[in-house]
Amino acid sequence: MESEAKKSSGKHKWRKVAYGGMQPGYDDNYTDDSFLEGMVMNANVVKRDLFKVMLDSVSISQYLCIAALVVIVWIQTLHSVIDEISLLSLDAGLLGLGFLIILLTTSQLSFHLFLHYLMKISFFISGLYILAPVYHTLTRSISSDSIWALSVSLLLIHLFLHDFSGYTIRPPGAKNNPTLASNISLNASIIASVLIASRLPSRLHVFALMLFSLQVFLFAPLVTFCIKKYSFWLHLWFSFILMSMTLSIIFVMHRMLFVLLLALIVFISIVCPYWLIQIQEYKFEINGPWDEAKLCFEITE
Template sequence: MEGEAERTFPQHKWRKVAYGGMQPGYDDNYTDDSFLQDMVTNANVVKRDLFKVMQDSVSISLYLCIIALAVIIWTQTLHSVIDEASLLSLDAGLLVLGFLLILLTTGRLSLQLLLHYLLKISYFISGLFILAPIYHTVTRSMSSDSIWALSISLVLIHLFFHDYSGCTIRPPGAQNNPTLPSNISLNASIIASVLVASRLPSRLHVFAMMLFSLQIFLFAPLVVFCIKNSSFKLYLCFAFTLMFMTLAVLYNMSWMLFVLLSCLLLFISVVCPYWLVRIQEYKFEINGPWDEAKLCFDISE
């Protein structure tokens, strides 16, 4: 019987095929020594440099300082330390400075482009001034504790979804639009701004606060993006200057907040990059014939 079975099913050489059914003489899960010859380990693992990772973390630290300055302006305005005239002056100064930085760093300085931007800004400010009375009364039936709880939650959502490597809005000359998480981040920041501005005493206060908030959350990332693309050294100088300025403001306001922000910046800029570089030693990636097949052509063609 055995001899008849061997004559009926001769011993074939096992082949590594994905489809074709069970091969005679071998189990369905059989593999020989050649199966692991194509195995590759850590083919896609990128060896990271500590200094480069620390440079990349500057964008996160910089934006945290920008948000910290915005929250300081919010609280000082709510406590009547900053009046509407000072806030409007601050808005005008930030707007002029931001546009000058964009025009100088993008290399597209022209009178026609400047007029185009001024026309759009005038439409935007006019619409914001018209909507200021609505923002002033939108949370009249809500308590201040609820407003602050919602505002803090929305700011945290904004920080979580913010695109730290790109821009909140489409920068000049860019081909791709902002991603969905960046849009969620922007919407959360605008809602938080409306909630805070609604607690101010006058409509002019509300207008000035909303204009300031939109410059911070919508306009500031664009300015930082343009500076970074123009010159990375200039970007680092701008980032560290803003960080030191934020720490100096917090030092004069509250020692506890100064220590908290300093520790947070140190953790993000030094500790986290060090951890990321160290854990790369324990990364073990296996690639082989068991992986899902990848297309070698453009599916859109």
């Protein structure tokens, strides 16, 4: 008994340390009552507001309408409803409108940077015009059914991986580059555009459609990002006008597609935010001394 008392009295007090090896007299997995004093429940759980979540979901519905407009132009061009001259005029109008919006909404865009972007776009358009004959004959040996199946699959991949709150081209003043998923999404949309353009009758058709598709998939996220950063309410008005225009065009073309798109927009903008708010009450998070250490600074090098 005396030896046990001496042994217990000479025992060191247990300390809560991350490193330093095993403490004498204690097992490696030993903890006392003080270990759970630092436990915090639901420390990082954000309580979301239904109206704010619905407003944030407008960006998804907006881009779905943009993708629907691209598909409409594809179909109308394949059916010779839109000729190459009209498509080139549409390309020029979209390019000028996009530059105007960026100039009006971005304060850090200088004249020198504007000329730099203009030169890059000139090289881009020239290269696209040179490669138009290659795109025109690229899928000559592939059936149209396979082309449409691949195009639909690639467009779904594009929508699934697209960064709806970000951009595909880094805007002036932004610190972060586009994400990997965003780049994969952009590549999927470009391949789908090439497949569709290869079924057109002339090289000028191919060039006009490729230019239109790349303008929308490459520059439209940048334009919408600049609008949203400049004014959130302007972003909402722009989105509602775009959605109304898309729905009216599809209503004239096909009533069933109009119902499907309208149901999808309602599902994304109303039903999904409601579900997100409802499942928040089941979220349970425990934080404590067992969590991994997190850096409190950014590594820039």
